[in-house]
Amino acid sequence: MKKASLLSFASMLMLTACGGGSSDGGVSPPIQPPAPGLKACSNATTLNRVAAGGVTFVTEQNYRAQQPAMIYADLGKDSQGLNYQWRQSSGPQLELVASHSPILSFVPTSAGSYEFELSITGPGTSVTASVAINADTDNANPVKLRQDHQVTSGNAVSLRLDRVQGSTLSAIDWCASGANLNVDLSNNERPLFTAPSVSQDTLVELRASGSHNGIAGSDSAWVLITRESSITSGYFDSALARTFPYHSDSPWAADLKACTYSNQLNSSCSISRLPLLGQTANGMDKQAILDRVLVSHQWMGDNFASFLDTVDANSDFANLLQSVTAVVISYDVRPSFYWVVTGAIYLDPEDLWLTPLQRDTINEQPDYRSNFGADLKFLMPWRYVKDNEYASSIVPRTQRSHRSLDELTPDLASLLYHELAHANDFFPRSIHGSLAGPTLLDDYNKRATAKALTSDRLADLYPLGSEEMRSLANVRFRGQTASDTQKAYVPADVSSFFSNDIASDFYAYSTEREDAAMVFEELMMNYRHGVLRDVAVTDSPANPTASTVIVDWGQRGRIGDDALAQRAAFVLEGIFPEWDGTAIVASLPAPIAMQSGQSWLTNLTISPQGANTRAAVSAKPAAEIPLQFSGDRYARPRN
Incomplete structure (x- = not known):
């Protein structure tokens, strides 16, 4: 990879939008x-100012039960470089989802008095003060x-x-x-x-x-x-959210942000400064993993820690995380990605929220790729299913719902398997002791030049054959303009291209790296969680929904197809060499063919069983669940 391509990649990954003017505060x-x-507004809303202990608390004129509210801590100077820590000291217990910010957001649960304590530390600053407010009844x-x-x-x-x-x-x-x-x-x-x-x-x-x-x-x-x-980074060249180490006492606290999520990052940090987890003596320890977590909100680290506690009984993720330098979880990461320049994995917290207030903190800017391939005549939807039901808990933003760790597991687990497959493709545990540096990027370039990555060898031993699908992937995932020939393809054409090849998913054609990651993701979800991936080729109506798109060809559990067995086993053993990939792949259920001519929704219940054996976790009727399309959860394809 050349630096120029990395800079372009970085700018595409970061959220961007048009700017505006400036004004005095x-x-x-x-x-x-x-x-x-x-x-x-014809009149700005009047706020109160309450001085206490060196802080001026800016409060609202009135607080009411069940009404969103805020308190702003004004030090009379900019907050850059300062650390904020709010805690509630009295009153009915509230959920504080932004306790490390100058502005505290909360919702009084009932009428009454509430008190909050704030500590602010930083260069030349050490302040502790308290503020109390009274909430009236809901009006x-x-x-x-x-x-x-x-x-x-x-x-x-x-x-x-x-x-x-x-x-x-x-x-x-x-x-x-x-x-x-x-x-x-x-x-x-x-x-x-x-x-x-x-x-x-x-x-x-x-x-x-x-x-x-x-x-x-x-x-x-x-x-x-x-x-x-001022932004000086050629890598992160658009504004980033403020972040902080999840463990403030982490031995890596001083380097996490500077090396992985900074507008001043201009070169990869050395391995000696921020090594891979697997290069340290205690890398498998959960606390060591959490020492490498950088977050924009405390709840993101809390939920990630709970996920590791409850879901990772087999230590899959603990092992896979050995090949990263850090885990960055921030409200402005969209979509999730892994990046070799920093060695870190970046997670969209949409897969981690458990409460409506947590979800409120996540930015909703749409994915920049939403309209890629809009003039093609086919779609390729996907979903994860279990027992003829959606495995994911898909909750629309307009619905304020809680969800459990079990409900977020299918989405978060599949995402982690995918992105950590990249990390382990680039830096498998078997080579951690031989990395020469001085940066991970240097080692990656050597390995990529030598075609030593698992994804390189997969492409050499078991290459994908359809040039038509490869070219269509450039349109759908890279935004290239479709040719007249591509615009003329009907679903039956695409079904023929895809079904007769050995890719597990359309996104596999975007790059060799994504090919390997898609194989690993689907295999692990099937093997570890009993969750099967549906993939299909459908038409592209004006209003595509689960009920309106018609399947031309599709499969459930394609990773279990005999035609894909050798490449699936090869990828698995490349990432987990201690496993018997051939035996594991042989244990996977055979794929199930979808019913051509039926809708995507009708094809939800194709598994051969008399009745569902578990309650659906989806928060919406299946007919209303939004379609998901190949590649929509992942960042721009890697070279």
């Missing part, structure tokens, strides 16, 4: 001229806007309005105060914008009004846009 900011599509305000938070200048922002009993509010109206914001209101319940450049930390108000059943209301979300150091 302040609690009651001056009204700015509205950006197109968004008016300025049935139908407008609830989520959620108040801090964002770095140049980073993406999303907010969301609650629905009331499943219904959209009527007469939704938006305004803003504090900065000139170019807001995307194409979805009137979910404003999107890029935090503008600011010369100092600036508090911005977005206000929504609406009504439900004739009852009108309004609510404001407060977004603290923080000034950050």
Whole structure:
């Protein structure tokens, strides 16, 4: 890999959007001229200022039960480089999902008094202070806007309005105060914008009004846009969220952010500075793994730790994590990826949330690849199933639901198997002792040049044959313009190309690296969790849903096809050389053919069993579950 291609890859991975102007900060900011599509509020909402222990707490005029709320800690200077730690000291127990931020968001559960303690530390700063607020009873305000938070200048922002009993509010109206914001209101319940450049930390108000059943209301979300150091990184060349080590006392705490998620990173860190987990004496220890976790929110590390505790009984993930330097979980990572430049795995927390308030902290900016291949006449949906039901717990953003660790396991496990397959393809445990450096990138380049990676050898020994599928992958996953020939392909053409080849998934044609990762992901989900992957070729109607797309060809559990057995065993033994890949692959169930001419939904119940043996975990009826398409969970294909 050349540096130029890495820079391009980095810029595509990071969330980007159009910028805006700047303004002075302040609690009651001056009204700015509205950006197109968004008016300025006629009056900025008045906030209180309460001085205590060297901190000025900026509080709302009124707090009410069940209404989203905030407290902002103002030190009279920018918050960059400071560490914040909030904790609740009295009152009914609340869920605090952003306890390391200058702005504390919370929802009072009932009327009463609440007190919070804040510690702020950093260069020249050591402050501890407390603030108390009183919440009145719920006044049935139908407008609830989520959620108040801090964002770095140049980073993406999303907010969301609650629905009331499943219904959209009527007469939704938006305004803003504090900065000139170019807001995307194409979805009137979910404003999107890029935090503008600011010369100092600036508090911005977005206000929504609406009504439900004739009852009108309004609510404001407060977004603290923080000034950050200028971006000098050629790798991370767009704004990143603030992150912190999950274990503050980690021996790697000083290097995690600098080496894996920094706008000042200009070269790969040396192996001696941040080695792979497997190169350390205690790398398999859970605490050692958590010492390498970098998060934007505490709950992300908590949930990841719980996942390792409850799901990884066979130590699959502990072993696979030996080939990474760090695990970065941040609200602005979308989609998940592994990157050889840093040796880290980057996780989209959408696969980790357990509560609605946790999910509120995750940015909703859409994937930049959403329209790739829109002029092709076929689709290739996928899903994981178990006992003729969706294995995933798919919850729409408009529904405020909790979920269990069991419910998030299929999505998170499959994602980890995929991304950690890349790490173990590049740096298998068998070579950790011979890595010469000085950086992992140097070792990767040597191995790639020598065609020594498992994915290289897979392509050499068991190559994919369909050039048509390879070219179509460039359109669907890289955004290349479709040729007239490709535009003319009908589902039957694509079914012939794909079904007669030995790829496990369409995404396998994007690169040799993704081919190996898709094989490993599907195999492990089948072998360890009894979860089967469906893949199909369908038509592409104007409104594609599970009920409207018609299957031309499809299989459940394709990884168990005899035609794929040798390559599946080869990949498995390349990553887990201590396993008998041939025996494990032979134990997998034979694939099940889908019913041509039937919808994707109808083909959900093709497994040969009289009745479902477990309750469905999906939070929606199967007919309403959104389609997922090949490659949609993964970052731009790697070279």
